[in-house]
Amino acid sequence: MVMTTRCSNTIIFITILTVCAACAYCQNTSYKYSPDAKQTIYLSGVPHIDTTGKTITEYRTGKSFFPILLYHATDFLDAAETIPTPFDKLRKAGFNGVHTTAFTKSGMTRAYMDRLHKYGLRMVKCVAEEKEVKQFAKHPAMLAWDVIDEPDSLGDFDQYPSRFGYYNKHLKMIRDYDKIHPVFVNNVAWILDPNLVWWTKWQQTGDIACHDNYPRGPTTPDSWSKNIGIPESVSLAVKVTDEKKPVWFIAQAFSEDKPNRWAMPTPVELRSMVYTAIIHGATAIDYFVMDNDIVRGAGLYGISPEPREQYTAGSGVTADAARLTQIKELWDTASTINKEIKDLTPWILSATTSADYHIYIRGESKTAAPIRTILKYWKGKYLLLAVNIDNAAIDTRVEFESKLHVKSVEAMYEKRKNLTLTDSTFTDNFKPFEVHIYSFRAK
Numbered sequence: 001m002v003m004t005t006r007c008s009n010t011i012i013f014i015t016i017l018t019v020c021a022a023c024a025y026c027q028n029t030s031y032k033y034s035p036d037a038k039q040t041i042y043l044s045g046v047p048h049i050d051t052t053g054k055t056i057t058e059y060r061t062g063k064s065f066f067p068i069l070l071y072h073a074t075d076f077l078d079a080a081e082t083i084p085t086p087f088d089k090l091r092k093a094g095f096n097g098v099h100t101t102a103f104t105k106s107g108m109t110r111a112y113m114d115r116l117h118k119y120g121l122r123m124v125k126c127v128a129e130e131k132e133v134k135q136f137a138k139h140p141a142m143l144a145w146d147v148i149d150e151p152d153s154l155g156d157f158d159q160y161p162s163r164f165g166y167y168n169k170h171l172k173m174i175r176d177y178d179k180i181h182p183v184f185v186n187n188v189a190w191i192l193d194p195n196l197v198w199w200t201k202w203q204q205t206g207d208i209a210c211h212d213n214y215p216r217g218p219t220t221p222d223s224w225s226k227n228i229g230i231p232e233s234v235s236l237a238v239k240v241t242d243e244k245k246p247v248w249f250i251a252q253a254f255s256e257d258k259p260n261r262w263a264m265p266t267p268v269e270l271r272s273m274v275y276t277a278i279i280h281g282a283t284a285i286d287y288f289v290m291d292n293d294i295v296r297g298a299g300l301y302g303i304s305p306e307p308r309e310q311y312t313a314g315s316g317v318t319a320d321a322a323r324l325t326q327i328k329e330l331w332d333t334a335s336t337i338n339k340e341i342k343d344l345t346p347w348i349l350s351a352t353t354s355a356d357y358h359i360y361i362r363g364e365s366k367t368a369a370p371i372r373t374i375l376k377y378w379k380g381k382y383l384l385l386a387v388n389i390d391n392a393a394i395d396t397r398v399e400f401e402s403k404l405h406v407k408s409v410e411a412m413y414e415k416r417k418n419l420t421l422t423d424s425t426f427t428d429n430f431k432p433f434e435v436h437i438y439s440f441r442a443k
Contacts, residue, residue, distance in 0.1 A: 030362050031397050036369035037359035041238050041281050042352045048246050048283040053144055053181040055207065055246060059349040059378065065096075066345045067143065067284035068338050069124060071250065072302070073098035075112040077292040078311040081105055085292070087119040089305040093331065094338025097122035097143055099250075099286050103294050108132050110139075117141040124286075126186070130173055137178035144208065145174050148185045152198050155190075160198050167205065182207035186250065189213035189233040200240045209237040212250035212288060215273070216265040222366040224389040224433075230276045231372060231389060238281035249282035253330055254289045257299045257317040264301065264326050267333035272433035274337050275387045278348060279374045285341065287334055291327055303331040340413060344437070347376035347383045355382070355404055355442075362395040370394050371430060383412075384438040388430035398438075400424040405443040412437040 045057030051065045070090060077083040081104060090098075098121055102108040108125065113136055116123055122143035125132060136142050147170045151163045171183050184206030191199050203209040213233050215224055224230045230249075237247045251273050255264035265273065274285055289295050291302035296316030307327040309318050319327065341348070353375050361371055370390035376383045388394055400406045402424050409419045409426050414436070419426045428436060 031360035031395070032362070034359045034361045034369050034371060037361070037371045037373050038357070039279055039281075039372060039374040040352065041235075041374075042243060043354060044243075045351045046283060046349050047241075047244055048349050049144075049182065049208075055182070055244075058351075059346055061346070064345070064349050066341060066349060067097050067122070067124070067248065067286070068095050068341060069097045069099045069284065069286040070095050070290050070303075071099045071286055071288040072101075072103075072292065072294055073290040074100050074102055074104045074292065074294060075106065075109070075115065076104050077308075079105065079293050079315060080312065083311060084115075085290070086305060087115060087121055091119045091121060093305065093335035094342060096120065097124060098290075099124040099126060099146065101126045101149070108136065110135070113139050113141045128170065128174060133174050133177045137174075137181070142178075142181055144182045144184065145178070146184060146186055146210070147171065147174075147206075150188050150212070151185055152190060152195055152202060153188045155195060157194065157198065164201070164205070182246075184208040184210050184248075187211035189228045191228055191233055191236055200236075203237050203240050203245075207245065208248055208284075209241045209245045210248040210250070210286075211237060212252075212286075213277075214252040214254075214262055214288075216252050216263055216269060218260055218263050220266075220269065220391055222391050223370070224273060224276050225367050225369075229389075230273060231280050234277050234280040234282055243281075246283045247281050248284040248286060249277040250286040250288050251277065253287040253303045253334060254295070255301050255326075257301070262300075264330060267329060268431075268433050270330060270333050271337055271435055272387055272389070274341075275385065275435045276372065276389055278341075279372050279385050279387055283349065285337075301327055303327055303334055305331050307331075340437075344383065344385075346378045347381075348385075350376055350378045353377040353382065356401040357384070358399045360397040360399070362397075363393055365394055366390040366392050371396050380441065382440050382442065384440070386430075386436045386438065388432065388434050391432045393432060394430045395427065396430060397425060397427045400442075406440050407442070408440060410439045412439050 047055055047057050049065050050056050050063045073085055077085055117140050123141045124144045126146040126149050128145040147167050174183050185202055187202050213230050256262045289302040291304035291307050293311040295302045299317055304327055307324045373386040406424050409421055
């Protein structure tokens with residue numbers, strides 16, 4: 001009886017060990033290595049502008065500048081120019097500049113520029129005219145000149161040479177008055193043939209490589225990554241300019257008053273799109289668009305701290321209660337993102353570290369590399385910026401090289417304790433399109 005009992009106990013004991021070992025083995029091997037998760041751009045420095053608009057590659061406190069712009073933030077919200085744009089609220093929300101064609105009745109006036117300067121906002125002027133360049137080249141609110149908006153949007157390739165001629169003519173005109181501020185064009189995201197050659201030329205032509213990319217249609221896509229996805233377009237801008245020019249990204253913060261066109265991204269989607277651009281190389285974020293009479297007249301809804309049903313009675317599309325809530329909610333989200341970017345700017349604009357780490361993923365992803373990351377270092381502190389570019393939940397394991405001697409990992413901007421770290425490894429979960437920013441120190 002005793003031997004039988006011992007034998008039985010031994011068998012049971014061995015069985016339990018075997019089951020436990022199998023579970024651990026399955027858990028480990030169910031993660032798969034994701035080599036494309038890690039972005040290795042900007043190892044020698046990050047091309048970005050300083051406060052004067054000059055391109056530099058080394059982060060300098062008080063000198064380096066990360067533009068956070070709001071498109072079409074004109075001087076007034078209404079056609080009659082009776083409702084001033086609340087520039088104080090723009091500044092409070094973390095914006096440090098505007099990007100506009102100044103389509104208001106009065107145009108680009110000194111009062112407008114002075115008011116921008118009063119609230120610490122800079123001007124990126126689109127469709128720059130000679131009289132504007134001559135008058136405002138030395139104004140302290142001036143930041144950059146955008147000569148043409150979306151010159152490659154129509155696909156009429158026979159017109160492209162003349163557009164390059166137009167750009168070069170305006171470049172010469174601007175340089176006659178302004179030797180300092182950058183000059184560029186804003187492209188669309190059509191990076192497929194036959195437009196690819198022209199898109200590349202435009203990115204290489206200006207002082208800044210700038211483009212917009214609006215992936216949020218009537219339904220949420222499976223991923224930000226596709227033929228003309230945000231990872232693809234931003235990465236290509238970095239590549240074709242040999243990592244030597246600032247890359248500016250214009251993000252989708254609008255919807256169209258048509259059921260089958262652009263829809264307003266959710267707060268999670270907007271944050272994800274912005275960080276996807278930054279992780280792949282963007283050194284400026286430009287939100288399209290400020291909600292006002294100009295935008296409503298084009299059948300669009302933008303973002304605003306104080307949205308109205310209409311800004312001019314009987315003009316443009318009308319926002320109902322649901323739209324008004326959505327407009328304000330996305331404004332609040334942009335404000336939160338902007339404040340995070342301000343905190344993170346020293347790391348974003350510092351060279352990507354060569355310290356090694358590996359990303360492993362688990363889950364039913366929509367793409368081969370759903371998690372994208374970049375590792376930054378500044379003043380003794382590492383930041384790992386990570387985003388899920390897929391509309392799917394993904395488990396992730398991060399393994400740091402052992403010589404880093406990582407002591408703890410904190411998930412920034414989140415209400416949770418430090419992550420559990422075991423042998424320089426930690427795991428986490430990404431909800432669809434979720435962003436995590438990890439902070440850690442190492443010996």
